[in-house]
Amino acid sequence: MTLATETPPVTMAKDAGPSIVRSSSRAVVFDRLVRTVLIACSLVAVLTTIGIVASLLFESLRFFQRIPITDFLFGLQWSPQTALRADQVGSSGAFGAVPLITGTLLISAIALTVAAPLGLLSAVYLAEYASEKARGIIKPLIELLAGIPTVVYGFFAALIVAPMLRGGGDSVGFDISSESALAAGVTMGIMIIPLVSSLSDDVINAVPRSLREASYGLGATQSETIRQVVLPAAIPGIAGSMLLAASRAIGETMIVVMAAGLAANLTANPFEAVTTVTVQIVTLLTGDQEFDSAKTLSAFALGLLLFVITLVLNVIALKIVEHYKEQYD
Amino acid sequence: MADRVQIAAKAAELDTLTSSPASDIIRQGPTKRSKAETRFKLYGLIAIIISLGFLAVMVTSIVVRGTGAFTQSFITLEMEIPADVDPENINATNWRGVMNRSLRAQFPDVKGRSDRRSLTRMLSSTGEFTVRDAVAADPSLIGMTANISVRASSDIDMLIKGNVDLNLPQGQRRVSDQQVAWLEQLRDAGAVETRFNEKFFTGGDSREPEQAGIWGAVVGSFLSLLVCFALSFPLGTMAAVYLEEFAPKGRISQIIEVNINNLAAVPSIVFGLLGLAIFLNFFELPRSTPLVGGMVLALMTLPTIIIASRASLRAVPPSIREAAYGLGASKVQTTFHHVVPLAIPGMLTGSIIGMAQALGETAPLLMIGMVAFIVDIPQGITDAATALPVQIFLWADAPDRGFLEKTSAAIMVLLGFLIIMNLVAIILRKKLEVRW
Numbered sequence: 001m002t003l004a005t006e007t008p009p010v011t012m013a014k015d016a017g018p019s020i021v022r023s024s025s026r027a028v029v030f031d032r033l034v035r036t037v038l039i040a041c042s043l044v045a046v047l048t049t050i051g052i053v054a055s056l057l058f059e060s061l062r063f064f065q066r067i068p069i070t071d072f073l074f075g076l077q078w079s080p081q082t083a084l085r086a087d088q089v090g091s092s093g094a095f096g097a098v099p100l101i102t103g104t105l106l107i108s109a110i111a112l113t114v115a116a117p118l119g120l121l122s123a124v125y126l127a128e129y130a131s132e133k134a135r136g137i138i139k140p141l142i143e144l145l146a147g148i149p150t151v152v153y154g155f156f157a158a159l160i161v162a163p164m165l166r167g168g169g170d171s172v173g174f175d176i177s178s179e180s181a182l183a184a185g186v187t188m189g190i191m192i193i194p195l196v197s198s199l200s201d202d203v204i205n206a207v208p209r210s211l212r213e214a215s216y217g218l219g220a221t222q223s224e225t226i227r228q229v230v231l232p233a234a235i236p237g238i239a240g241s242m243l244l245a246a247s248r249a250i251g252e253t254m255i256v257v258m259a260a261g262l263a264a265n266l267t268a269n270p271f272e273a274v275t276t277v278t279v280q281i282v283t284l285l286t287g288d289q290e291f292d293s294a295k296t297l298s299a300f301a302l303g304l305l306l307f308v309i310t311l312v313l314n315v316i317a318l319k320i321v322e323h324y325k326e327q328y329d
Numbered sequence: 330m331a332d333r334v335q336i337a338a339k340a341a342e343l344d345t346l347t348s349s350p351a352s353d354i355i356r357q358g359p360t361k362r363s364k365a366e367t368r369f370k371l372y373g374l375i376a377i378i379i380s381l382g383f384l385a386v387m388v389t390s391i392v393v394r395g396t397g398a399f400t401q402s403f404i405t406l407e408m409e410i411p412a413d414v415d416p417e418n419i420n421a422t423n424w425r426g427v428m429n430r431s432l433r434a435q436f437p438d439v440k441g442r443s444d445r446r447s448l449t450r451m452l453s454s455t456g457e458f459t460v461r462d463a464v465a466a467d468p469s470l471i472g473m474t475a476n477i478s479v480r481a482s483s484d485i486d487m488l489i490k491g492n493v494d495l496n497l498p499q500g501q502r503r504v505s506d507q508q509v510a511w512l513e514q515l516r517d518a519g520a521v522e523t524r525f526n527e528k529f530f531t532g533g534d535s536r537e538p539e540q541a542g543i544w545g546a547v548v549g550s551f552l553s554l555l556v557c558f559a560l561s562f563p564l565g566t567m568a569a570v571y572l573e574e575f576a577p578k579g580r581i582s583q584i585i586e587v588n589i590n591n592l593a594a595v596p597s598i599v600f601g602l603l604g605l606a607i608f609l610n611f612f613e614l615p616r617s618t619p620l621v622g623g624m625v626l627a628l629m630t631l632p633t634i635i636i637a638s639r640a641s642l643r644a645v646p647p648s649i650r651e652a653a654y655g656l657g658a659s660k661v662q663t664t665f666h667h668v669v670p671l672a673i674p675g676m677l678t679g680s681i682i683g684m685a686q687a688l689g690e691t692a693p694l695l696m697i698g699m700v701a702f703i704v705d706i707p708q709g710i711t712d713a714a715t716a717l718p719v720q721i722f723l724w725a726d727a728p729d730r731g732f733l734e735k736t737s738a739a740i741m742v743l744l745g746f747l748i749i750m751n752l753v754a755i756i757l758r759k760k761l762e763v764r765w
């Protein structure tokens with residue numbers, strides 16, 4: 001690689017007759033053209049980011065001209081239904097995002113409670129105990145969970161998980177809403193199991209052998225080594241992978257659209273229906289829309305909020321993982 | 330520090346143990362610890378079993394619910410085609426009347442408006458078109474009596490497939506006792522049969538579950554993926570070539586790299602918002618079309634393709650490049666004549682996996698209006714269309730019991746496509762990959 005970048009492209013043609021010189025100067029032009037095209041292509045990714053930030057910011061600013069940003073960030077009421085006529089009750093709508101954020105966090109927390117132990121324990125088993133052959137079969141099967149489209153999970157959550165939880169709740173005397181945060185959260189947890197397990201797998205494998213061998217040498221068993229040496233050493237990496245999983249859960253849309261509720265309840269009770277940021281974006285923007293109402297514009301403010309939260313989580317997670325990997329290199 | 334305290338505590342524990350007879354430690358210690366060992370291993374195994382159990386439950390429940398959609402019940406009736414049908418203007422005839430009269434003729438003792446209505450409700454409301462088309466295909470039927478099979482309505486179809494719980498009180502189910510009795514009579518007359526439901530694969534969406542098909546959604550998805558691939562493959566691979574082969578290792582390429590990594594983790598719905606604000610509102614491209622859908626999906630899959638393509642470029646050994654330089658090739662020649670051809674299989678594999686992701690994506694398509702109810706099969710990338718996962722979402726929301734099995738069946742088709750794409754990627758990798 002380093003050699004390749006040091007090699008000057010067109011130099012040897014100078015002494016070799018006029019025709020080659022001409023063709024090589026044409027080659028220089030061609031060379032520049034190709035480079036420009038290639039640079040343009042890689043700038044598309046940058047342009048996409050700029051496009052996302054610009055469009056979200058632009059529409060959000062229009063929203064914040066109508067609704068003060070403090071009302072949006074700290075308001076406890078969310079009911080974006082603006083009335084058709086100005087004299088109707090509640091014509092202004094309420095745009096407090098707090099119930100949406102708590103709803104999103106509640107569902108994501110449930111998802112992580114499901115995915116973190118299952119993903120981590122599977123990763124430990126696969127990395128430390130499973131034979132090469134078993135690993136070759138089990139790992140792709142778990143990865144399959146990640147390949148299933150989220151709309152399928154949403155259908156599964158609404159059709160099977162939610163009624164099952166509701167029935168289970170009824171039989172022990174709990175009142176579980178049919179759009180409970182629990183149903184959406186558990187299903188989302190299943191979806192992110194492979195994410196947690198494959199990231200944790202990488203992290204566990206990055207713990208140097210010497211640490212394990214030192215532990216065995218002191219007479220520890222394999223499980224003692226894992227619990228007292230490998231996992232503590234891998235904690236930063238595991239934390240990073242959990243953050244990535246959390247960011248994924250927060251941005252997940254279809255499962256919550258199909259299985260979570262629409263009403264913005266400010267509650268921490270997992271048996272009640274809550275709504276999320278993504279559900280509200282979808283509800284606000286599907287169907288007919290006028291592009292100047294605060295209702296439609298609020299979806300972009302929510303989008304901006306979502307983008308910022310997930311971006312911050314990702315940046316922190318990637319930093320942690322990178323730092324952790326360097327530690328053992 | 331905490332560890333050290335623990336170790337000290339352990340040591341103290343061991344000290345007390347050594348004061349007891351040595352045989353005790355030998356007997357107790359290892360068994361206790363090996364039990365802990367087995368338990369820990371078991372936890373891991375249980376976690377895997379639970380995860381895979383979820384997968385199994387999900388897949389089986391969908392297959393069990395969905396297989397019914399591949400068949401459809403038909404009711405064959407003896408119809409009297411009126412003699413005054415004009416083959417040139419076939420729509421002028423009241424075909425619904427023809428169909429309903431033939432059913433009423435089977436049950437002459439059914440009187441009263443509401444009873445008659447509940448009788449004719451057993452047939453699909455789209456049955457009149459079946460009759461019309463049958464006559465249009467064979468004008469010799471005009472003025473004759475002909476046996477024509479029409480689709481049973483979705484409720485009756487569910488009844489025939491055994492999806493209706495007849496133990497429920499009549500008010501709580503969609504089929505009345507009367508209709509059950511009529512169906513028995515029709516069955517005894519041999520008029521009821523279940524056939525392969527080709528309409529499910531060839532038809533567009535419909536309000537009537539018995540008439541609804543996925544072809545429109547499949548075509549919509551295909552067109553979107555076509556646009557997506559046409560944009561993201563060249564853009565992604567060229568960006569990868571630049572970053573891997575040409576870019577000076579400096580601030581700019583680092584910014585692009587960080588950018589791509591973060592873009593890969595942006596929630597898909599945000600890409601939908603981008604498409605709505607930029608493609609639809611700013612550039613005023615047509616709403617609900619595969620063109621815009623494909624563009625949004627292309628931006629979403631770009632990071633996947635770039636990352637996969639860079640990995641496959643990196644796998645090409647430097648000796649190839651050096652050999653090309655040694656023979657006097659320029660940088661561009663080396664890259665495009667020697668390096669890229671060797672990396673193409675890996676790039677294609679990555680792109681197919683990216684396309685598979687795009688095929689399953691729903692949320693961004695909702696944002697750009699691909700959720701409309703569309704009956705017609707889209708003819709081009711600028712026709713209003715929906716996509717397979719969006720169709721699943723729409724049907725999952727429909728209250729009709731008949732759509733439940735359609736939803737599951739559509740999911741089976743979607744998963745089938747995904748499996749095929751992934752298999753193609755795996756085979757391609759196995760066949761074309763060069764090991765250095």
